[in-house]
Amino acid sequence: MDITVNKTKSLKGTIQIPADKSITHRAFMFSALTKGKVRITNFSKGADCMSTLNIIKQLGCKSEFINEKQLIIDAREALKAPIEALDCGNSGTTTRLMMGILSGQNFNSKLYGDISLSKRPMKRVISPLELMGAKIKHNDYKLPIEIEGTTLQGINYSSPLASAQVKSCILLAGLNAQGKTIFSEPYKSRNHTELMFEYMGANIKINRNEICIKKSQLNPVDIEICGDISSAAFFMVAGLIIPNSEITIKNVGINETRSGIIDVLKSMNGNIELVNERIISNEKVADIKVKYSQLKATTIEGGIIPRLIDEIPIIAVAATQAEGTTIIKDAQDLRNKEADRITAVKTELKKLGANIEETNDGFIINGKTNLIGDCEIKCYHDHRIAMSAYIAGLICEKPIKINEFQWVNISFPEFLELINHLK
Ligand code: S3P
Numbered sequence: 567m568d569i570t571v572n573k574t575k576s577l578k579g580t581i582q583i584p585a586d587k588s589i590t591h592r593a594f595m596f597s598a599l600t601k602g603k604v605r606i607t608n609f610s611k612g613a614d615c616m617s618t619l620n621i622i623k624q625l626g627c628k629s630e631f632i633n634e635k636q637l638i639i640d641a642r643e644a645l646k647a648p649i650e651a652l653d654c655g656n657s658g659t660t661t662r663l664m665m666g667i668l669s670g671q672n673f674n675s676k677l678y679g680d681i682s683l684s685k686r687p688m689k690r691v692i693s694p695l696e697l698m699g700a701k702i703k704h705n706d707y708k709l710p711i712e713i714e715g716t717t718l719q720g721i722n723y724s725s726p727l728a729s730a731q732v733k734s735c736i737l738l739a740g741l742n743a744q745g746k747t748i749f750s751e752p753y754k755s756r757n758h759t760e761l762m763f764e765y766m767g768a769n770i771k772i773n774r775n776e777i778c779i780k781k782s783q784l785n786p787v788d789i790e791i792c793g794d795i796s797s798a799a800f801f802m803v804a805g806l807i808i809p810n811s812e813i814t815i816k817n818v819g820i821n822e823t824r825s826g827i828i829d830v831l832k833s834m835n836g837n838i839e840l841v842n843e844r845i846i847s848n849e850k851v852a853d854i855k856v857k858y859s860q861l862k863a864t865t866i867e868g869g870i871i872p873r874l875i876d877e878i879p880i881i882a883v884a885a886t887q888a889e890g891t892t893i894i895k896d897a898q899d900l901r902n903k904e905a906d907r908i909t910a911v912k913t914e915l916k917k918l919g920a921n922i923e924e925t926n927d928g929f930i931i932n933g934k935t936n937l938i939g940d941c942e943i944k945c946y947h948d949h950r951i952a953m954s955a956y957i958a959g960l961i962c963e964k965p966i967k968i969n970e971f972q973w974v975n976i977s978f979p980e981f982l983e984l985i986n987h988l989k
Pocket of ligand 1: 587588589591659728729730731732734755756875876899
């Protein structure tokens with residue numbers, strides 16, 4: 567589906583953001599491990615989370631949709647050998663976390679994915695899993711892979727990467743391994759796995775960046791999922807860069823391991839206010855109010871990167887509207903996402919008229935630039951590139967066309983409906 571985006575005068579109003587994708591993956595997978603029934607309220611309907619749901623169904627879970635917002639996972643008969651190979655679609659989180667679960671089962675399984683996922687690196691999880699005794703067949707550490715289920719041993723692993731997918735994979739393997747598993751990482755990545763494990767009664771201890779987990783059974787407790795800050799990010803930036811805009815985004819997860827975007831946009835002089843702070847299923851939540859602001863440039867590097875890794879494409883759009891030079895460093899893992907997000911963002915924003923250069927681990931962006939548009943944008947099978955380009959299109963002088971905009975459905979099928987509500 568190709569779409570045309572026209573300049574808009576302002577975005578105004580209140581929206582409810584759909585459920586967090588990372589937390590939904592975990593809610594589905596961890597429910598599958600409870601041997602009980604779990605009611606999940608407000609789950610992501612994006613294709614990535616549906617890949618996870620389909621996989622746990624192939625492993626013996628039943629799912630029952632109560633209504634638009636609620637679903638029950640019945641895992642009383644899970645987990646059992648899948649009859650067919652498991653399709654991870656476009657989802658790195660599904661693949662890497664499921665590998666942690668499947669490696670320690672008493673059955674074999676096969677995982678595969680789409681073209682983009684089949685190019686993404688899996689060594690980061692295969693190597694530590696092998697240290698735990700996992701038996702994984704692969705070609706150059708890429709999908710498709712075959713897992714021969716076996717008994718795993720706990721390890722003490724210092725990850726070279728700050729990656730929540732690696733951490734969650736190893737913690738999931740540790741949950742079912744003999745002895746204890748200790749995991750540490752250079753900077754703290756998103757901690758939804760740790761918070762949900764605590765919430766579901768796992769034997770887990772957290773000491774700053776070091777986590778210790780012992781074999782334990784998760785309890786079937788009901789889970790409510792907050793709105794996704796990574797989806798809210800598009801509306802936060804839109805509200806800040808489109809003149810006269812004023813947007814309230816309700817029910818957004820503001821977990822400190824995810825809220826780097828708020829810190830950065832505030833440091834860029836963004837008018838952002840958090841109200842109604844509360845806790846839902848062990849996760850911090852708030853309503854976020856944003857108003858059009860005169861942005862200024864910033865530098866983003868080091869420990870904040872894992873706290874905003876998925877938001878960098880839309881932060882780059884904000885930087886084109888900020889006075890001065892914005893520098894983004896230490897984000898080389900962006901090249902391993904659904905697309906090479908460094909080259910993709912640079913190439914597409916340049917087409918719009920931005921002054922942006924890529925470095926090996928980030929960007930140098932000079933602002934403020936008047937974006938012209940009048941071009942065709944590619945989204946590289948990448949939902950976040952598609953939505954970032956759309957928001958940029960709303961301030962371009964001339965219309966832009968975005969090719970294959972349907973990739974938005976990977977994480978945020980409701981995106982256009984919410985934009986139209988605010989126009
Ligand atoms: C995710 C972790 C991040 C993020 C991805 C979702 C997760 O990846 O980019 O979209 O749910 O654990 P890394 O942890 O590999 O950086």
